[in-house]
Amino acid sequence: MEEEAETEEQQRFSYQQRLKAAVHYTVGCLCEEVALDKEMQFSKQTIAAISELTFRQCENFAKDLEMFARHAKRTTINTEDVKLLARRSNSLLKYITDKSEEIAQINLERKAQKKKKSGDGSKNSKQPAEAGVVESEN
Amino acid sequence: MADDNPDSDSTPRTLLRRVLDTADPRTPRRPRSARAGARRALLETASSRRLSGQTRTIARGRSHGARSIGRSAHIQASGHLEEQTPRTLLKNILLTAPESSILMPESVVKPVPARQVVQPSRQESSCGSLELQLPELEPPTTLAPGLLAPGRRKQRLRLSMFQQGVDQGLSLSQEPQGNADASSLTRSLNLTFATPLQPQSVQRPGLPRRPPARRAVDVGAFLRDLRDTSLAPPNIVLEDTQPFSQPMVGSPHVYHSLPCTPHTGAEDAEQAAGRKTQSSGPGLQKNSPGKPAQFLAGEAEEGDAFALGFLSTSSGVSGEDEVEPLHGGVEEAEKKMEEEGVSMSEMEATGAQGPSRVEEAEGHTEVTEAEGSQGTAEADGPGASSGDEDASGRAASPESASSTPESLQARRHHQFIEPAPAPGAAVLSSEPAEPLLVRHPPRPRTTGPRPRQDPHKAGLSHYVKLFSFYAKMPMERKALEMVEKCLDKYFQHLCDDLEVFAAHAGRKTVKPEDLELLMRRQGLVTDQVSLHVLVERHLPLEYRQLLIPCAYSGNSVFPAQ
Numbered sequence: 288m289e290e291e292a293e294t295e296e297q298q299r300f301s302y303q304q305r306l307k308a309a310v311h312y313t314v315g316c317l318c319e320e321v322a323l324d325k326e327m328q329f330s331k332q333t334i335a336a337i338s339e340l341t342f343r344q345c346e347n348f349a350k351d352l353e354m355f356a357r358h359a360k361r362t363t364i365n366t367e368d369v370k371l372l373a374r375r376s377n378s379l380l381k382y383i384t385d386k387s388e389e390i391a392q393i394n395l396e397r398k399a400q401k402k403k404k405s406g407d408g409s410k411n412s413k414q415p416a417e418a419g420v421v422e423s424e425n
Numbered sequence: 426m427a428d429d430n431p432d433s434d435s436t437p438r439t440l441l442r443r444v445l446d447t448a449d450p451r452t453p454r455r456p457r458s459a460r461a462g463a464r465r466a467l468l469e470t471a472s473s474r475r476l477s478g479q480t481r482t483i484a485r486g487r488s489h490g491a492r493s494i495g496r497s498a499h500i501q502a503s504g505h506l507e508e509q510t511p512r513t514l515l516k517n518i519l520l521t522a523p524e525s526s527i528l529m530p531e532s533v534v535k536p537v538p539a540r541q542v543v544q545p546s547r548q549e550s551s552c553g554s555l556e557l558q559l560p561e562l563e564p565p566t567t568l569a570p571g572l573l574a575p576g577r578r579k580q581r582l583r584l585s586m587f588q589q590g591v592d593q594g595l596s597l598s599q600e601p602q603g604n605a606d607a608s609s610l611t612r613s614l615n616l617t618f619a620t621p622l623q624p625q626s627v628q629r630p631g632l633p634r635r636p637p638a639r640r641a642v643d644v645g646a647f648l649r650d651l652r653d654t655s656l657a658p659p660n661i662v663l664e665d666t667q668p669f670s671q672p673m674v675g676s677p678h679v680y681h682s683l684p685c686t687p688h689t690g691a692e693d694a695e696q697a698a699g700r701k702t703q704s705s706g707p708g709l710q711k712n713s714p715g716k717p718a719q720f721l722a723g724e725a726e727e728g729d730a731f732a733l734g735f736l737s738t739s740s741g742v743s744g745e746d747e748v749e750p751l752h753g754g755v756e757e758a759e760k761k762m763e764e765e766g767v768s769m770s771e772m773e774a775t776g777a778q779g780p781s782r783v784e785e786a787e788g789h790t791e792v793t794e795a796e797g798s799q800g801t802a803e804a805d806g807p808g809a810s811s812g813d814e815d816a817s818g819r820a821a822s823p824e825s826a827s828s829t830p831e832s833l834q835a836r837r838h839h840q841f842i843e844p845a846p847a848p849g850a851a852v853l854s855s856e857p858a859e860p861l862l863v864r865h866p867p868r869p870r871t872t873g874p875r876p877r878q879d880p881h882k883a884g885l886s887h888y889v890k891l892f893s894f895y896a897k898m899p900m901e902r903k904a905l906e907m908v909e910k911c912l913d914k915y916f917q918h919l920c921d922d923l924e925v926f927a928a929h930a931g932r933k934t935v936k937p938e939d940l941e942l943l944m945r946r947q948g949l950v951t952d953q954v955s956l957h958v959l960v961e962r963h964l965p966l967e968y969r970q971l972l973i974p975c976a977y978s979g980n981s982v983f984p985a986q
Contacts, residue, residue, distance in 0.1 A: 351946060358942050359930050371929055 310345075311338040348372060366390075438519055445512060885909045885916075919943065937972070 314337050318329040355368040366387045373379045889909050893900050926939040937956070944950040949959060960972045975983075 354942060354945060355929060358926065358938065367929065371925060374925060 307338070307342055310342050311335065314338040314341060441515070441519060445515060885912050888912055922946075 311334070315334050318334050318337070321327075322329050351372055352364045352368050355371050356362065356364045359365075359367070370380065370383055370387065373383045886909065889905050889912070892908055893905060922943055923935045923939050926942050927933065927935045930939070941950060941956045944956060944959070950956050957973050961969055964972070
């Protein structure tokens, strides 16, 4: 039993390491882009620090999201939870809200197309479109 | 001594007892010296804890131990320093050593009553110390097995029995024995009760352990007494109130400027009431308790209602008002309280104190802890004519704090009728802060500048003062201002978060769940530390009953909600 727990923990640890490595790589790529853009070099320690920070912040985000979902008595994390998480920074919140509206609209349009395919006529296509417009305005 | 534990698992205690039993015949020396040498060897090398280890080792190698003791007795037969028999000393140690056998209370019970050593010993453990102090306990202890049953019955009466029977050795001796066979919890309770007892203090009558109960009734009676004894002529009062009648008029206007739309009418009434109180002149120090006492004594209930009104919204409002963090914000009532607090302050103190009171009365909507309010109240407390009023008055306020809305309505009804009782009640409510307060230094009664700050931020000044107090070094004014700004933003942020959390759960009211979520995000509440733990740790006891479900549901562990 203990051995199993140990191996499990080792597996988790290695998994975590791989995740960290992936984050590090991504951060490195992004930093390179920014360096090219601003013509400013990034030292390796900086990239390492940023990647570590990102990783820990992702952990925090995950815990917060779970807490928010539980607070709303749900078991699934919602876009509402994500918006709540991003409320601190205004620009980020705006960006996320816009994105979420886009996604909602796309979903509605897809539903409209499906209903159209099922052969309900042009009426349905108009209604979901209007609803989508209304929602986007909201 | 023959009461050996029937269980095969023996505690070190029982094993040591066996050693004591068996060791005697084996010492070739004179019994006394041999024992002395043997016991001294034990005693020299051990504190009580180490002794337990030794007893274990001795117990395991009982026969060997005895022989080794015998051998050491040869070596150390030079003479016993103690005149007491080592046997009795060892018994003392057994008695006074901490009882580690929580799992087997019975094994402890029997030996404990059997131990009756008259010599004084350490006062560490409960039972031992109690028994040792009282030589006359010996006869009762032999009855111990018979008394065990009544002891169990008496468990619930322990408190009262203890208090009654402090000077009665018998009852004391019965309690530890009777309770010793109960759970270790009771034993620990015994410990807490018994340890303060010194061997010499047994002869003295028992000190009152319960803090004097503070009740509203005492307030009324006390004020009646005051009224009967002292009634100052109004002329002197008028003279005293004149110097600060003007600031009195000025300050209510400040608070009127605050947005308080639904109750402007009430505030006007209050203003009039405030002026009325001034003119009626209960401003003398001697008179202030007297006159409010008149009203209060006449209508103690209304006085309590006023106290309620003050308490409900006092949250740091004025020095006199007690802060009840329960209901931090009924804004209207708060403004009223500020005004009345001002008027009250006028009445209570001399002119110099008045403006400072007003300044303190700038308290604001922030929910502050009771300590904070007590801090401000304490400043005014010394100003009050008597500290006794404080104790009794403050007692009234905590008890009455719960019924906020009723008190507010009562206040509004009674505004015109009794302006004076309001200050009196407030005086009373502030007074008990004095004995409770320890930390805050009394504020200097200087004629401070008029409140030029925004009253909304005024409450933060209290936190800033706390901050500077705990900083223990002088701080620049700009630094304090920055601290205030930071605090302002912090609290605004917190409240925004709370609002968002409530909306996230589809509610319009902020509930404790929202607060728990907030504290979890802050890292104060973790999986190890729950909100209730923090409540118990940091809040005063009254809030425990309000916040912890198992407490307000009458101590049922899983309350039906």
